[in-house]
Amino acid sequence: MSDQSTTSTRVEQPADDVGSGDPAVGTHTVDAETDEQLDESWVEYEFEDDAAISVSDLDVYYGDDHAIDDISMEIPEKSVTALIGPSGCGKSTFLRCLNRMNDRIDSARVEGTVEVGDENIYEGDTDLVQLRKRVGMVFQSPNPFPKSVRDNIAYGPRKHGDLNTGLLGRLLGNDDQQREDELVERCLRQSALWEEVSDRLDDNALGLSGGQQQRLCIARCLAVDPDVILMDEPASALDPVATAKIEDLIEELAEEYTVVVVTHNMQQAARISDQTAVFLTGGQLVEYDQTDKIFENPESDRVEDYVTGKFG
Amino acid sequence: MSDQSTTSTRVEQPADDVGSGDPAVGTHTVDAETDEQLDESWVEYEFEDDAAISVSDLDVYYGDDHAIDDISMEIPEKSVTALIGPSGCGKSTFLRCLNRMNDRIDSARVEGTVEVGDENIYEGDTDLVQLRKRVGMVFQSPNPFPKSVRDNIAYGPRKHGDLNTGLLGRLLGNDDQQREDELVERCLRQSALWEEVSDRLDDNALGLSGGQQQRLCIARCLAVDPDVILMDEPASALDPVATAKIEDLIEELAEEYTVVVVTHNMQQAARISDQTAVFLTGGQLVEYDQTDKIFENPESDRVEDYVTGKFG
Amino acid sequence: LGSGEEGSGGPGPLTADGSSTVYPITSDAASYWTSNHPADDGEYWGSNSEGTAPGYDQIDNPDDKRLANYWGGLYGFEPGEGSAPPFRVSVGLSHSGTGIEKVANEQVDIGDASAPVSAELPDASEEELDKYTDHVVARDGQPISVSKEVYDAGVTKLTGDQVRDIYKGNITNWSEIPSYDGPDKEIQAVGRAVGSGTDTAFRTNLLGGPEAEMPGVDVRQGQNQQVQTTLANSDNAIAYLALAFVDQNRNPAVSLELDGTTYTLGENLGSKDYPLSRELHCYTYEGTSKKEAAFINMLLSEFGQLHFVKPNDYFMLPPEEREEQRAKLPEQTN
Amino acid sequence: MSTTELHQQVRERFGVEAADDRVVALGAAGALCLLASAVAFLIGSSFTALPIVGFLLTVTYGLYDYQAETAKALSFLATIGTGTILALITVYLIVEALPAIRYMGADMFTYTSEPMWRTRGEEVYSLVPMIWGTLVTTILAMLIAGPLGVAGALFISEIAPDAVREIVKPAIETLAGIPSIVYGFIGFTILNDYMMENLELPTSGSLVIVGVVVGLMSLPTVVSVAEDAISSVPESMKSGSLALGTTDWQTIKSITIPAAFSGVSAAVLLGVGRAVGETMAATVILGHAQRLPDPLYDVFGNTETLTSLIASQYGVASSTHMNALFAAGVVLFVSVTALSIASQYVENRMQHQLQGES
Amino acid sequence: MSGEATNRTAAPALGAFDRVALGIVGLSIMTFLLGWTTLFQRTSPDTAVAGLSLFTLFGAVFLLAGAGLISAGLASYVGIFETTADQYTGIGTGVGFGVLGFAVGGLVTTIAFGVGATGSVAVGLGVALVTVGVVAVLPEDLGTTLPVGLLSLAWGALLVTGIVDASWFWNPPSLEATFYAPIVVPLATIALSLLVAWSGAIVSEGFGSQGRQNGAYLLIGLNAFGMIAVLLLLILFVVRKGLPKLLEGAQLGPGLSISVPFVTKGVMLGQQFNGIFPAIVGTVWLVIGAVVLAVPMGIGAAVFLTEYAEQGRFTAVIETATNALWSTPSIVYGLFGYAFLVPRFGNSNSLLAGMFVLGFMLLPLVVITSRESLKSVPDEYRDASAALGVNQWQTIRSVVLPAAMPGVITGVILGVGRIAGETAPILLVTSGQPFPARAPSILGSFRFVATPPFVQNEALLQASSALPYQLYAVITAGVGQEEAFGWGTALVLLMVVLGFYAIGIASRIYFRRKLHQ
Ligand SMILES: Nc1ncnc2c1ncn2[C@@H]1O[C@H](COP(=O)(O)OP(=O)(O)OP(=O)(O)O)[C@@H](O)[C@H]1O
Ligand SMILES: Nc1ncnc2c1ncn2[C@@H]1O[C@H](COP(=O)(O)OP(=O)(O)OP(=O)(O)O)[C@@H](O)[C@H]1O
Ligand SMILES: [Mg+2]
Ligand SMILES: [Mg+2]
Numbered sequence A, B: 001m002s003d004q005s006t007t008s009t010r011v012e013q014p015a016d017d018v019g020s021g022d023p024a025v026g027t028h029t030v031d032a033e034t035d036e037q038l039d040e041s042w043v044e045y046e047f048e049d050d051a052a053i054s055v056s057d058l059d060v061y062y063g064d065d066h067a068i069d070d071i072s073m074e075i076p077e078k079s080v081t082a083l084i085g086p087s088g089c090g091k092s093t094f095l096r097c098l099n100r101m102n103d104r105i106d107s108a109r110v111e112g113t114v115e116v117g118d119e120n121i122y123e124g125d126t127d128l129v130q131l132r133k134r135v136g137m138v139f140q141s142p143n144p145f146p147k148s149v150r151d152n153i154a155y156g157p158r159k160h161g162d163l164n165t166g167l168l169g170r171l172l173g174n175d176d177q178q179r180e181d182e183l184v185e186r187c188l189r190q191s192a193l194w195e196e197v198s199d200r201l202d203d204n205a206l207g208l209s210g211g212q213q214q215r216l217c218i219a220r221c222l223a224v225d226p227d228v229i230l231m232d233e234p235a236s237a238l239d240p241v242a243t244a245k246i247e248d249l250i251e252e253l254a255e256e257y258t259v260v261v262v263t264h265n266m267q268q269a270a271r272i273s274d275q276t277a278v279f280l281t282g283g284q285l286v287e288y289d290q291t292d293k294i295f296e297n298p299e300s301d302r303v304e305d306y307v308t309g310k311f312g
Numbered sequence C: 001l002g003s004g005e006e007g008s009g010g011p012g013p014l015t016a017d018g019s020s021t022v023y024p025i026t027s028d029a030a031s032y033w034t035s036n037h038p039a040d041d042g043e044y045w046g047s048n049s050e051g052t053a054p055g056y057d058q059i060d061n062p063d064d065k066r067l068a069n070y071w072g073g074l075y076g077f078e079p080g081e082g083s084a085p086p087f088r089v090s091v092g093l094s095h096s097g098t099g100i101e102k103v104a105n106e107q108v109d110i111g112d113a114s115a116p117v118s119a120e121l122p123d124a125s126e127e128e129l130d131k132y133t134d135h136v137v138a139r140d141g142q143p144i145s146v147s148k149e150v151y152d153a154g155v156t157k158l159t160g161d162q163v164r165d166i167y168k169g170n171i172t173n174w175s176e177i178p179s180y181d182g183p184d185k186e187i188q189a190v191g192r193a194v195g196s197g198t199d200t201a202f203r204t205n206l207l208g209g210p211e212a213e214m215p216g217v218d219v220r221q222g223q224n225q226q227v228q229t230t231l232a233n234s235d236n237a238i239a240y241l242a243l244a245f246v247d248q249n250r251n252p253a254v255s256l257e258l259d260g261t262t263y264t265l266g267e268n269l270g271s272k273d274y275p276l277s278r279e280l281h282c283y284t285y286e287g288t289s290k291k292e293a294a295f296i297n298m299l300l301s302e303f304g305q306l307h308f309v310k311p312n313d314y315f316m317l318p319p320e321e322r323e324e325q326r327a328k329l330p331e332q333t334n
Numbered sequence D: 001m002s003t004t005e006l007h008q009q010v011r012e013r014f015g016v017e018a019a020d021d022r023v024v025a026l027g028a029a030g031a032l033c034l035l036a037s038a039v040a041f042l043i044g045s046s047f048t049a050l051p052i053v054g055f056l057l058t059v060t061y062g063l064y065d066y067q068a069e070t071a072k073a074l075s076f077l078a079t080i081g082t083g084t085i086l087a088l089i090t091v092y093l094i095v096e097a098l099p100a101i102r103y104m105g106a107d108m109f110t111y112t113s114e115p116m117w118r119t120r121g122e123e124v125y126s127l128v129p130m131i132w133g134t135l136v137t138t139i140l141a142m143l144i145a146g147p148l149g150v151a152g153a154l155f156i157s158e159i160a161p162d163a164v165r166e167i168v169k170p171a172i173e174t175l176a177g178i179p180s181i182v183y184g185f186i187g188f189t190i191l192n193d194y195m196m197e198n199l200e201l202p203t204s205g206s207l208v209i210v211g212v213v214v215g216l217m218s219l220p221t222v223v224s225v226a227e228d229a230i231s232s233v234p235e236s237m238k239s240g241s242l243a244l245g246t247t248d249w250q251t252i253k254s255i256t257i258p259a260a261f262s263g264v265s266a267a268v269l270l271g272v273g274r275a276v277g278e279t280m281a282a283t284v285i286l287g288h289a290q291r292l293p294d295p296l297y298d299v300f301g302n303t304e305t306l307t308s309l310i311a312s313q314y315g316v317a318s319s320t321h322m323n324a325l326f327a328a329g330v331v332l333f334v335s336v337t338a339l340s341i342a343s344q345y346v347e348n349r350m351q352h353q354l355q356g357e358s
Numbered sequence E: 001m002s003g004e005a006t007n008r009t010a011a012p013a014l015g016a017f018d019r020v021a022l023g024i025v026g027l028s029i030m031t032f033l034l035g036w037t038t039l040f041q042r043t044s045p046d047t048a049v050a051g052l053s054l055f056t057l058f059g060a061v062f063l064l065a066g067a068g069l070i071s072a073g074l075a076s077y078v079g080i081f082e083t084t085a086d087q088y089t090g091i092g093t094g095v096g097f098g099v100l101g102f103a104v105g106g107l108v109t110t111i112a113f114g115v116g117a118t119g120s121v122a123v124g125l126g127v128a129l130v131t132v133g134v135v136a137v138l139p140e141d142l143g144t145t146l147p148v149g150l151l152s153l154a155w156g157a158l159l160v161t162g163i164v165d166a167s168w169f170w171n172p173p174s175l176e177a178t179f180y181a182p183i184v185v186p187l188a189t190i191a192l193s194l195l196v197a198w199s200g201a202i203v204s205e206g207f208g209s210q211g212r213q214n215g216a217y218l219l220i221g222l223n224a225f226g227m228i229a230v231l232l233l234l235i236l237f238v239v240r241k242g243l244p245k246l247l248e249g250a251q252l253g254p255g256l257s258i259s260v261p262f263v264t265k266g267v268m269l270g271q272q273f274n275g276i277f278p279a280i281v282g283t284v285w286l287v288i289g290a291v292v293l294a295v296p297m298g299i300g301a302a303v304f305l306t307e308y309a310e311q312g313r314f315t316a317v318i319e320t321a322t323n324a325l326w327s328t329p330s331i332v333y334g335l336f337g338y339a340f341l342v343p344r345f346g347n348s349n350s351l352l353a354g355m356f357v358l359g360f361m362l363l364p365l366v367v368i369t370s371r372e373s374l375k376s377v378p379d380e381y382r383d384a385s386a387a388l389g390v391n392q393w394q395t396i397r398s399v400v401l402p403a404a405m406p407g408v409i410t411g412v413i414l415g416v417g418r419i420a421g422e423t424a425p426i427l428l429v430t431s432g433q434p435f436p437a438r439a440p441s442i443l444g445s446f447r448f449v450a451t452p453p454f455v456q457n458e459a460l461l462q463a464s465s466a467l468p469y470q471l472y473a474v475i476t477a478g479v480g481q482e483e484a485f486g487w488g489t490a491l492v493l494l495m496v497v498l499g500f501y502a503i504g505i506a507s508r509i510y511f512r513r514k515l516h517q
C-alpha cells in the first residue's frame, strides 16, 4: 500500500501505543508512522487503547479475483464497528477473514496478518475451533438449526464438551442440566429474546419469526462466550420492527463484546456504530473513522457522495 | 374504505375532471369527493389530466393474508411513479395487480377495480393477452430468454403474429425480416443498448452482463409497444454503474410511456420519480404525492421517519 | 411370526430341483413329507376306523411313527420335534437341464430329470456321466396334445410323420392335415425349453437324436405347466408334454400312429414299446446320501407309487423294477 | 516411503489434526483386515468372517476414541465399496462373456442365418434376434412413453391447478411402483389371450404386447424426470414471457420446452434405459423363439429380448452357453450405462444452458 | 392484428359459434370413451345407443362433427364470425397433419388396392408432402378444421354406409395379425375423436393463440386423465380379481382377532386354505437384508462425496458409476449374483444372496437420494456450526445428517418399494420351492460354533420364496388351475409395494409441509 496517494485510510494510534509492549500491535507501524502527516480532523479521533483485532496488509483473492486490496485497520474493543459500501466491494469477504470462515471457500486465498488479541490467526497452527469460539458470527439471513430453541443455544457448548447433558451425562451422574438451563436463560436474556420464548424452549426454532430467529442466532453465538461478534447484514432480511430490535441489541452487546457489523443501510450504520469503515469497489478501504465524522464530514468526495446517496 | 380516519392517501383530482366525459374516471368519485377536506398543501399538487391507471378499493389476499389493504390511487400518464416502502409491505403485490400477474399465484385473490385506459381489467372477460401487451413488466432480476438477443426482442411481436419471420414467412415471400430488423434496432436504441450489442445480435442473451440483460428486458418489453411499463426493483440486482444507466433510461422512457417503479432505495426514488407512493407494513398506502413533497415535507410522521432513515 | 414357521436344529433340508415333469411326483412327496402325518390319519398315512391310506398296509410300522419319521427312521434319522419331519424337503420347479446342472454343481441334492443324463449332456465324457446315480421313480408316456378347437375340428389322430413335419416346419397350416375340417389356421407349434427333458426325449424319440433341429417351433415355454396353459389359451396349438398335463377338456391328447401302430391315451400309450415313453429320474451326484435315500426310498415304495405317481397320471414302476432301483440305495440303518 | 511421509499423507488424506501414531496404526489395521476379508471372499474361503470381525473391532475402538477420523475413513470406505461393486460387476460380466465372444467373434452381433441360437452340437450364439427384439420393444415402448410421458409432465408442472397436481403427481409416481411381474401376469393372462382372440395371432406372446406393457411401465419414469426438468425452468423466465402478453401454451412451447429440452431428453433416455432392461414382463409374455420376425417389422411376431433370454436360459446354461448369456448381459449393461451417461451429460448441459454458459 | 379487431367480446353472435364447437368437443369425447369401452369389450358393435348400433352412431357423430367443423372454419374464413385466426396455420400443425396423411394415405392404399409396402410408403409420402404444403399455408381457421373435418366426414361415411361394418376385416399379407372391425373401428374412432376434440376446442376459443392453447390443453388433460384411469383400472382390476382369494376363509373372530389364512398360512397338505405366508416373510427378510446392507454404505458414501471429498474427477466418476448402477437392469444383477455370489454363499440359492443382490440394487439409489438431500441442506447450517467452532464430523453428525434425514428416508422407502417388487434377481439367486409350506426362521436359526465364522445361520443360506417369485411361480407352475392364487398374490404384492410407495410419498409431503410451515 503506497499510502497517501491511493487511499485515504488512516488509523490514528495514540502515541503511547506505538512500539509498546504488545508486539503484535507494534509490528503494524505503517499506519503509525504516517500519523504525523494527518490533518487536524484526524487527530481528534482516538481509538481506545486495546485493539481487539488488528488487520494489516490484508489481501484476499478468489482465484484471480482480487477481492480485498491491501487493507490495514484496527478494530477497538467493546464498540460497534460498521463496514459499509456498495454491493460486491468486499465487506463480507473482509468480515469472513476475521474468523477464517473464508477457509471454507476453496478458491479463496488470504495474505497478510490478522491479529485477534495478540495472536496472528493466519499463522500455521492456529486452532480454528478455538478461534471461532472467540470470534463468533451472525449471518445475513437467520439460520437457526432445525432443532429446538434450547438445543440451538446449547449446541456449541455441548459440542465443545462444556455441557454433559446427553444420556451419557445423565448415566454418569454428572448431569449438567442445571448449568445448561442457566446458560440458555442467560443467553436468551442477553439477546432480548427470553420474554418471547421462555415458554417454548422446546419448540422447533424454525417456528419463530424472522426477527426472533436472528436474535436466537445471536444468543447461540453468545453461548460459546466469544470476545468478538461479527455480523454480516444481520437485519437485511428482517422487517422494520425486527430490525429496530436487532439494532438496540447490537448497541447493548457492545458493552461487553467487540461487534463488527456489515450493513447496506447507511442510516443503520449511522444509528448504531461507533466507528465506520467505508469500502468502495475493488476491495479497498477508502475511509475509516468515527461514525459521526464519516457521515458529517468525510475526507473523501467519493465517500461523501456515497453516504449522501448520490451514488450506489 | 372509510377514508379519512384510516388512511392519509388522497389523490387530488382537478375539478374539471370530476364527472367529466370519461366514465371510467368518473366512477371513482370517492377520492374526488373528499377533495374539499384537503388542506392547502395537497391542493398544490395536480396530477396530469389523464390517469393511465386508476385503482380503487383494491384488496389482495394470499389465502387469509391481507397483503393489500383497500388501496385507491391514480397513476398519471407519461411520468414515473415510484412505490417505496419497507420489505413485505405489498409493493410487488400491488404492482402485479396492474397487469394481473397475480393470477399466476393460486392463493392470490384480488378485489376492487383497476382501470387501465378506461377498462376495468378485473372484469370477467378481460383478455389477459391484450392487457399484458399494453402493460409491460420488467422484473427484479434480469430474465432474458435463453435465446439470441434478436430473438428475445422479436419474441413478443412474433408470438402475437405481428412478424412473420419464420420459415413459412420466408417461403411465402412476405418476409418481415426487414421490419423485424428495424424493430430490434429501435427497441435497443430506446433502451440505450444498441451501441453495446449491435454487433452481437445473434449471440445468446445470457452472455450479456447483468445490466445489459436488464436493459434487454426493457427493450423486449418495448417491442410489444406497451402503454405502461411496470418495474419491480429493476436495479436491485445490479452494480452502481449499471444502476445509473437504468435510472437514466427510466427517466427517458417516461417521455413516452407511463412508468411505475418499485424500489427499495429511497435515493433512487428521489432521483427518478415524479410522484412517489409510500407503502408501510400491512399493505396500506400511507402517502402518495409528488416526489419532492414526499421527501421534503411529508404529511405523516411515519413517512418522514421512513424517508429520513430513522426507520426501516 | 405365526405358527407356520419352521423350527431350527436338525439336519439341513433335502433340496431337489429340475424337471417339471417329475415335479408333480416329488412335490407331492415333499408335501406329504413336510406334513408328516401321524399314523392314525388313514387318509394320507396310516390307518384308522374310517380307512387306510393306500399302500400303508404294505408297510411295517410297529411304532406307529409319523410318515416322515418312519421313512427317515429307516435311514437312522431322529424324528423332529412335534409334527416336524426329521428334515425338510424342498423341491424347486424348472426343467431337467437345470436339475442336472444344479445337482452337478452341488447346489441341490437331487436333480429331477425326465430324460437320461446321457441325452441331456450328449457331449459329456463317460467319467463325468458315471458320477450321476440314476434313480428311476416312474414312467411317462409322452403324448402329443393339441388345442381343444383343433381336436374338435377333427384332429384326433396324427401320424408320426405329420408331427415330425410340423416340428420341422414343413407343415404350417392345419388345413394341410387331411382330417382337419375347420377354418384355415396357422399351426402354433409349441416347444419346450432346450434342455428340458421333455424336449430332449421328444427329439431323441421322434426326430432322431437329442440334437435334431426343430425349425418349426413357434413358441418355447419353460415348463410343462406353461405349455398346458398355452395350449388351453390358443385355438391352433400343438405340443408335446408329459402325461400329467393332459386335460382332455382343455388340451386333449391325440392318438399317434407310429410304424403302423396307433397309440391312444388310456389304451396303449403307456406301453413299453410306445416310442415316446420314457423314464422319470431322480439323479444324485457322487453317490447317494442317506438323506437322499430316505426320500427316494419312499418314492419307490408301494405307498409312494400309489400316492405320488398314480394320481399324477404317470405309470407306476412294476415291483421288480422298483426292487432293482432300491438296490442302488445305501443300506438302511434299521 | 518413510514413516513420517506416510504419516503426512495419511494426515492429509483423513484430516487427522493431532499427529497421533495410534490413529495411523488403527487405520492401517482396519484397512488390512478389510483387504484380507475381501481377498478371502474373492477366493471363496470360509475364513472370510475372521478378518471382518477384526475390522469391526477396529472400527468400534476407532469410533470410541477417534470418532471424527474413523467416521471419515468409514465414509471413504463406503465410497470405495460402492465403486468396487460396480467395478466387480463390470469386470466379472466382461470376463465371463469373453469366451463366448471369442468363440463367435463378430458373428455374435451379425450372424443372421438360421439357426441363430443353438446350444447343443455345433453351438451358435448370435445375439442378433435378441438385440432386434429388445430394439423393437424399446421403440414401441418409447412411442408410447415418450410423448405421453412428456405431456403428462407438462400437465403436472405447468397446467394442472395445485389441487389436481397434488393428486396426479403422487398417483403417477405410484404407477412406477407396480412391480413388473404384475404387469407380466396381466400381460400373460389377459393381453396374450385378448390379442390371440381378436387379432388371430398365430402364436401367444408378441413383441407388440411387450412393447405396450413396457411402455406403460416406463411412463412414470419419463413423467417424473421430465417433470423435474420442466419445473426447474426458472419461474422468472416464464413470467417474462407471460408479461409480454403470450398465452401459457405459447410460453410452454417457446420458452419452457426449449429451455427444458435437454432435461426432457434425459428423461426419455432414462425411460429407454428402463425399457431396455425390463425383464419379467418380456419373460412371461414372450414365446422365447430365438429368431428374427419375418418380415423384420412384424411386431406381432414372436422373438426374444436380451433380458428374457437370460431369464429363461440361465438354468440350463453351462460353459460357452453361460458365457453367451453373459455376453447378452454385457450388451445390456453397456447400452444402459451409455444411456445413463448420455442422459447425465444432456442434463448437465441443461444446467449450464440455464446459467448462460452455452 | 390490432387490439380492436381481436376483441372477440364485441361479436355478439359468437355464442352460437362457441356452442357448436363445444357440442363437437362433447360428442367426440363421448365417442372417445365409447371407443375404449368397445376395445375393452364392455360395449360391442351391436350395442344400441339411441336406437343406433354403436358403429352407426360413431358414423353419425363423425358426419355431424365433420360438417360442423368445416362450416365453422368456413364461417370464420368468410368473416361471418369474427375470430382471432392467424394468417397461416403454420409449419408445426402442417407437419402434424403430414404425419397423419402419411399414415392414412399409406394404409388406405394398402388396404384398398393391396399395394405392397414400398408402394404404400411412396403414396403415403406423397400424401404427406401435399398435406404439409397445403395445411401450412392455409389460413388458420381453415387449416385446423378442414383436414379434420374431411377425415371425419370420410370415416363417418364409411361407417354409416356400412362399407366398414362389424364383420369387416383386413388381413395384411406380411403381418401375422388379422385386423377385425371390433378392434380397428374403436381404435380409429379413438384416434379420430381426439383430433376432432382438438379441432373443436380450437374453434371454441375462436382460433388464434387462445384457441391453440385450448386445443393443446384438452389433449394434455385427456392424457393425464388417461394415466390416472390406467392406474385406477390396474389397481381395481387386481383388487377385483385378487380379493376373493385373499379373503378366502377369512374370519373375524371373537374380539378383534382377524384370521386371513391367505396371508398367515403356507401351502400344506390337508389344510383347508392355502396361503403365501412364507413368501411374505421372505420378502420382509429380503428387504431388511438389503436395507441393512445398502443404507449405511450408501449414506456413508454420500457423506464422503458431499462433505469430505473435493468435487472433482473422483466424485464425478463415482457419480457416473452410481447412476449407471441405478439403471442397470435387474436381470444383470441377477446373473451376477447367480454366477458370482451363489457359489460363495454355500453354493445354493439363498436368502443371503438375494439380500446382497437387492442390496446392490438399492445402493445406488441410496447414494443418489442421500447426495441430493445432503446437497440440499443449506450451507448456512454448516457455516453456522463452523462459526461456533464445531468440527466437521460433529457438524455432519449433529446438523447436516439430521436435516438430510427426511430426504434420505423418503428415498429409501421408495427404493425399498421398488426392490420389494423385483423378480428377476430373486428368481436367479433366492428361489426354491414354488409353493413352500413354511417361512424361513432367521432369528431362530442363529447358532454359535467354535470354528470360523463362529456364527451360523442356516436359514439365511437356504432358498426362500418371496412375493414376486410366488407370482412368477404361479405363472410357470400352471396358471390354468391356480390363477386365483396368482391374483391373490398379485394383490398382496401390490398392497405391499404400493404401501411402501404411499408411505414414502406421504412422508415426503409431510416433511415438506413441516419444513414450510
Ligand atoms: N465464493 C466466492 N467465489 C468467488 N468470488 C467471490 C466469492 N464470494 C465473493 N466473491 C467476489 O468477491 C467480491 C467481494 O464480494 P463480497 O461478498 O465480499 O462483497 P460484499 O461487499 O459483501 O457485497 P454485498 O453487499 O453484495 O454482500 C465480489 O466481486 C464477489 O463477486
Ligand atoms: N405468493 C405469495 N403467497 C403468499 N403470500 C405472499 C406471496 N407473495 C407475497 N406474499 C406476502 O404478501 C405480503 C406482501 O408481499 P410483497 O412481495 O408484495 O412485498 P414487497 O413490498 O414487494 O416486499 P419486498 O420489498 O421484500 O419485495 C408479504 O407479507 C408476503 O409475505
Ligand atoms: Mg456481503
Ligand atoms: Mg417485492
Ligand SMILES: O=P([O-])([O-])[O-]
Residues within 6 Å of the ligand: C018, C019, C020, C021, C022, C094, C095, C096, C097, C113, C114, C192, C195, C196, C197, C198, C199, C223, C224
Ligand atoms: O421334465 P422337463 O421339465 O425337463 O421337460
